[in-house]
Amino acid sequence: MxxxxxxxxxxxxxxxxxxxxxxxxxxxxxxxxxxxxxxxxxxxxxxxxxxxxxxxxxxxxxxxxxxxxxxxxxxxxxxxxxxxxxxxxxxxxxxxxxxxxxxxxxxxxxxxxxxxxxxxxxxxxxxxxxxxxxxxxxxxxxxxSKGEIELLITTAQDLDNRMLKRLESAVSKSEYSQGKKLKVTTKVNPEILGGLIVEIGERTIDYSVASKISRMNKMLTDSV
Structure with a gap:
């Protein structure tokens, strides 16, 4: 090392x-x-x-x-x-x-x-x-400088190539890509429990299980 x-x-x-x-x-x-x-x-x-x-x-x-x-x-x-x-x-x-x-x-x-x-x-x-x-x-x-936009996909487990390509295709067709070529990076973080977090440019789209649990806990706390 x-x-x-x-x-x-x-x-x-x-x-x-x-x-x-x-x-x-x-x-x-x-x-x-x-x-x-x-x-x-x-x-x-x-x-x-x-x-x-x-x-x-x-x-x-x-x-x-x-x-x-x-x-x-x-x-x-x-x-x-x-x-x-x-x-x-x-x-x-x-x-x-x-x-x-x-x-x-x-x-x-x-x-x-x-x-x-x-x-x-x-x-x-x-x-x-x-x-x-x-x-x-x-x-x-x-x-x-190359006209690319960075796309970071964080998941709890490794994504298979098929799912990664589907995600990349979906983002590239969305308004978030701004019509630019995507530079895709993946990251594994078990702490998100499941789902995924998509970061592209200045935007973050959080579909993680951990985030959903956090929002649910907040709703329960606020209602008490």
Whole structure:
């Protein structure tokens, strides 16, 4: 596991006291042709915008997107890693080791070292914990730049291909698709109990069993 290789310096670091590094801006103001295609919010959105601008200036948007996709998969498959990246006190040596390990999982796509420099900026600003969110939001920017709209389908169990295609077809014919090509992602979350949650663009359609139970409980509580 990746987390086991970088856990030792990170865990040691939480026992130390170190001053926080001053925040610096990652990217300079962008030219018009490097402007992110959609507005993003939150701190991870701010960093995703900065990375998009930097990658566009280097003509490295596609390889950067592939590198971040690889990193995003690693973060999702190794739950301990997020805790390591969130360690509050990391020395410069710790950060260098973590960045080196993360670089190994970019799939060899970071030829321009745009991602490496970005990881260094996150580490310097003590923001490595934002990496997973940045990976997701960078994907949003790339989809928007290609005229795609993201469709996330969350279910309690894996969907079979037939049902997934039926859902994709139904959404693509609805007003929610805005006539754009869908970029479909699926997610399994047993906590929703059953049904599904559809997120497309800024819209969320919640048909989960958990949501229905919550609404029923509220109705019963309000009627007492």
């Amino acid at each position: 990746m987390s086991s290789r970088i856990a030792r310096p990170a865990l040691a670091a939480v026992r130390r006291t170190a001053p926080r590094t001053a925040v610096r801006t990652y990217a300079a103001p962008a030219a018009d042709n490097t402007k992110p295609p959609v507005a993003l919010f939150g701190l991870d959105g701010t960093y995703a915008n900065a990375l998009y601008i930097a990658a566009a200036k280097q003509s490295a948007l596609d390889p950067t997107a592939k590198a971040l996709s690889s990193l995003g998969q690693v973060l999702k498959s190794d739950p301990k890693l997020q805790g390591i990246l969130s360690a509050p006190m990391l020395s410069d040596s710790d950060k260098s080791q973590i960045i080196a390990e993360l670089q190994k999982h970019t799939g060899g796509q970071d030829k321009s070292e745009t991602v490496k420099n970005f990881l260094s900026a996150l580490a310097e600003n003590n923001r490595l914990a934002l990496l997973e969110g940045v990976c997701e939001k960078f994907g949003t920017l790339m989809s928007a």
